Amino acid sequence: MEWYLPVIWGLIIGVAVIMYVVLDGFDLGIGILFPFAKEERERDTMMNTVAPFWDGNETWLILGGGGLWVAFPKAYAVVMPALYLPVIIMLLALVFRGVAFEFRWVAMTSRRWWNAAFAGGSLVAAFAQGVILGGLVQGITVKDGAFAGGPLDWATPFAALCGIGVVIGYALLGATWLIMKTEGTVAERARAQAVPLLLAVLALMAAVSLWTPIAFERIATRWFSQPNIFFLAPVPIVTVLVALAVLHWLKSGREILPFLGTVGLFLLGFVGLAISTFPYLVPPSLTVWQTAAAAPSQILMLFGVIFLLPVVLGYMAFVYWIFRGKVREGEGYH
Amino acid sequence: MDFDPVTLARIQFAFTVSFHVIFPAFTIGLSAFIATLELIWLKTGRDVYHRLARFWTKIFAVSFAMGVVSGIVLSYQFGTNWSRYAEFVGSVVAPLIGFEVLTAFFLEATFLGIMLFGWNRVPPWLHVLSCCVVAFGTFMSAFWILAANSWMQTPAGFELRDGLAYPLDWLQIIFNPSFHWRLPHMLLAAYLTTSLVVLSVGARYLLAGKFPEESRVMMVMGIGMLAIVGPIQAFVGDSHGLNSAHYQPAKIAAVEAHWDSSKPAPLVLFAWPDEKAEKNLYEISIPRGASLMITHNLDGLFPGLKDFAPQDRPPVLGPFFGFRAMVGVGVIMILLGWIGAWLIYRDEETITRWYLRICSWAWPLGFIAILSGWIVTEQGRQPWVVEGLLRTEDAMSPLAGWTVALTLGLFLLVYGIIFATGIYFMNRLIVRGPGGTLIEPPARERPTRPLAAAHGEGQMTPGG
Numbered sequence: 001m002e003w004y005l006p007v008i009w010g011l012i013i014g015v016a017v018i019m020y021v022v023l024d025g026f027d028l029g030i031g032i033l034f035p036f037a038k039e040e041r042e043r044d045t046m047m048n049t050v051a052p053f054w055d056g057n058e059t060w061l062i063l064g065g066g067g068l069w070v071a072f073p074k075a076y077a078v079v080m081p082a083l084y085l086p087v088i089i090m091l092l093a094l095v096f097r098g099v100a101f102e103f104r105w106v107a108m109t110s111r112r113w114w115n116a117a118f119a120g121g122s123l124v125a126a127f128a129q130g131v132i133l134g135g136l137v138q139g140i141t142v143k144d145g146a147f148a149g150g151p152l153d154w155a156t157p158f159a160a161l162c163g164i165g166v167v168i169g170y171a172l173l174g175a176t177w178l179i180m181k182t183e184g185t186v187a188e189r190a191r192a193q194a195v196p197l198l199l200a201v202l203a204l205m206a207a208v209s210l211w212t213p214i215a216f217e218r219i220a221t222r223w224f225s226q227p228n229i230f231f232l233a234p235v236p237i238v239t240v241l242v243a244l245a246v247l248h249w250l251k252s253g254r255e256i257l258p259f260l261g262t263v264g265l266f267l268l269g270f271v272g273l274a275i276s277t278f279p280y281l282v283p284p285s286l287t288v289w290q291t292a293a294a295a296p297s298q299i300l301m302l303f304g305v306i307f308l309l310p311v312v313l314g315y316m317a318f319v320y321w322i323f324r325g326k327v328r329e330g331e332g333y334h
Numbered sequence: 335m336d337f338d339p340v341t342l343a344r345i346q347f348a349f350t351v352s353f354h355v356i357f358p359a360f361t362i363g364l365s366a367f368i369a370t371l372e373l374i375w376l377k378t379g380r381d382v383y384h385r386l387a388r389f390w391t392k393i394f395a396v397s398f399a400m401g402v403v404s405g406i407v408l409s410y411q412f413g414t415n416w417s418r419y420a421e422f423v424g425s426v427v428a429p430l431i432g433f434e435v436l437t438a439f440f441l442e443a444t445f446l447g448i449m450l451f452g453w454n455r456v457p458p459w460l461h462v463l464s465c466c467v468v469a470f471g472t473f474m475s476a477f478w479i480l481a482a483n484s485w486m487q488t489p490a491g492f493e494l495r496d497g498l499a500y501p502l503d504w505l506q507i508i509f510n511p512s513f514h515w516r517l518p519h520m521l522l523a524a525y526l527t528t529s530l531v532v533l534s535v536g537a538r539y540l541l542a543g544k545f546p547e548e549s550r551v552m553m554v555m556g557i558g559m560l561a562i563v564g565p566i567q568a569f570v571g572d573s574h575g576l577n578s579a580h581y582q583p584a585k586i587a588a589v590e591a592h593w594d595s596s597k598p599a600p601l602v603l604f605a606w607p608d609e610k611a612e613k614n615l616y617e618i619s620i621p622r623g624a625s626l627m628i629t630h631n632l633d634g635l636f637p638g639l640k641d642f643a644p645q646d647r648p649p650v651l652g653p654f655f656g657f658r659a660m661v662g663v664g665v666i667m668i669l670l671g672w673i674g675a676w677l678i679y680r681d682e683e684t685i686t687r688w689y690l691r692i693c694s695w696a697w698p699l700g701f702i703a704i705l706s707g708w709i710v711t712e713q714g715r716q717p718w719v720v721e722g723l724l725r726t727e728d729a730m731s732p733l734a735g736w737t738v739a740l741t742l743g744l745f746l747l748v749y750g751i752i753f754a755t756g757i758y759f760m761n762r763l764i765v766r767g768p769g770g771t772l773i774e775p776p777a778r779e780r781p782t783r784p785l786a787a788a789h790g791e792g793q794m795t796p797g798g
Binding site: 078 | 392395396399400402403404405406407409410412413414417418420421424425426428429431432433434435436437439440441442443444445446447448450451452455456495498500501504731732733734736737740741744745748749752755756759762763
């Protein structure tokens with residue numbers, strides 16, 4: 001087996017996951033912020049900012065999961081049973097919130113229920129995604145290439161902390177998205193929410209960054225051994241600088257930069273996690289090489305990705321461009 | 335309490351996949367129908383086609399959302415509940431799903447945005463094009479998922495290495511021996527299912543004396559599809575059956591409730607197959623009928639269930655009754671189409687009320703046929719998940735029974751709520767009818783309408 005194929009695939013999965021986290025992150029964030037809107041028409045506006053995109057955004061989740069299956073079937077077959085309950089709960093939460101996009105507009109008397117389904121589904125899905133992330137980082141018990149742990153191994157305080165981190169992070173993405181895509185009361189409230197959310201995100205990122213090297217020896221070695229520390233030190237430093245920039249942009253009334261800055265924070269956090277775990281797909285035992293699919297499968301799908309993914313990105317960008325600009329109150333696309 | 339995880343996981347998968355298949359089957363047909371309506375509208379400029387397209391787009395939106403969310407569940411369920419299956423077929427089946435994501439899911443999901451929300455943002459030709467792209471996306475999705483399913487029925491183009499399937503020839507994997515019949519059979523089923531719903535809605539409006547112009551278009555298009563595509567489907571289905579008889583003889587033996595291969599098989603019209611006693615109770619049958627159908631020879635012999643060891647036989651009741659339900663519905667469909675065509679030919683202005691009344695109740699028929707056919711083909715493949723290679727009982731994830739029981743309960747609860755509400759809302763949209771678009775703002779003008787208008791009659795859904 002060519003040694004670089006699994007590495008390339010590790011990168012592709014990473015890109016799919018980060019695309020998902022950023023894109024579905026802001027629309028899940030809208031759901032998390034939903035209960036804080038005062039009036040129904042504000043909620044209409046909030047939902048309208050993401051209604052044309054959410055379905056495409058969520059498709060990245062299928063590419064992430066499906067891509068893992070294509071490129072690393074053994075990792076897929078270990079991770080999914082190990083994180084069984086949080087994965088299923090995330091999926092059910094996404095079911096509730098996905099149908100709420102359509103049901104809410106047809107509903108009359110039951111609209112408040114579908115508001116609750118949208119908000120609750122978004123919140124639970126985000127939390128479950130954080131738990132899945134935490135459950136993966138803290139490690140999975142593997143014996144003879146199969147999951148050999150208990151059904152509740154993932155349920156640790158660390159996973160809960162990651163869950164909270166993802167919820168707050170998505171809320172921040174959602175708030176900065178609203179600053180960019182709306183005006184009036186919705187945008188003003190989002191701007192007011194963004195500052196405390198940003199501070200909370202920083203605190204949670206710091207907590208995870210301190211917790212992981214203390215609790216997991218392999219992560220401490222990765223970061224603090226020489227000469228790694230000199231190459232890796234810029235990651236936390238740049239993170240702090242970007243956060244300060246976002247804070248400044250929020251205070252100075254910028255509309256697009258806070259969102260882009262928040263995306264930058266997510267990218268940096270993701271790079272940090274990747275540094276902590278590479279080359280393990282299933283820490284602490286299975287690497288990208290041990291779990292790789294047959295080489296012909298990875299090669300075939302690699303061609304698929306090289307030729308098709310740019311097309312996908314092209315038409316996605318086209319649709320974002322068609323629905324560019326601010327969504328005004330009452331100006332639904334519907 | 336002790337739970338058998340394999341049984342629970344099978345119930346869970348049967349439930350989630352049956353729930354899911356209803357919606358894509360409907361949206362495959364509906365997207366093609368809407369694209370057709372918009373193309374006719376673009377060509378003729380007749381407003382009725384535009385009104386119909388917008389009306390059905392609202393229903394499409396609700397159905398599509400349910401299909402998407404239940405489909406995401408499936409893409410993870412292969413790993414959560416069937417991890418040994420996922421590992422075994424990972425290098426062969428997973429790339430097919432990967433191509434489905436890249437060539438179908440993104441296409442549908444992205445252009446759906448324009449289809450639902452783009453009426454006022456893009457020129458009409460681009461909107462029509464988006465509808466066609468969505469319809470094409472649903473077709474591609476069916477292509478890949480049926481390639482994957484067919485491979486599990488008739489695996490080809492691979493070898494076993496270290497106990498796992500290893501790909502040798504991608505064309506043989508995709509175009510495996512049953513794919514070329516399974517794909518058209520499923521696609522035609524989807525188109526027929528949608529035609530029945532469209533026909534049924536048209537009949538309801540005509541009976542109530544509402545929306546006569548729209549109803550007439552729906553009736554004519556629905557009847558035309560049934561009358562022409564129905565018989566084609568019968569031919570494709572028959573060919574598919576012969577293909578199964580060649581590659582999956584145990585499945586066909588179960589479908590025909592045929593036990594003893596030493597005698598020509600009768601065509602069993604009704605019976606209660608008794609799997610323990612290995613015979614049929616209360617059998618009503620046409621002698622040598624099944625032999626004629628399967629072998630095209632009155633004296634033809636084909637394998638019976640007793641030719642297979644008991645642990646290699648599929649359950650008989652599901653495939654047996656499922657097949658009869660599917661064929662029964664098929665006959666009704668063709669009759670509805672031909673009678674309707676004759677009624678329209680005889681008198682274009684008025685269609686007899688008794689015929690309308692029958693049609694008004696015909697909407698679930700396609701769904702019944704699809705679910706029955708699904709049982710025939712999937713249960714008929716048991717005890718294998720990949721025919722002849724991997725048994726279902728060996729495909730399961732290492733899971734504690736209680737977790738599978740818990741998630742099964744959650745799926746039943748959540749899907750129950752979603753299904754009931756979704757059907758209720760779709761019915762409400764149908765009752766409201768296509769008339770709401772009369773207060774549309776003029777086309778090709780980006781509206782800044784007051785909120786009240788946005789919530790007015792017929793504007794309630796994103797599709798409106």
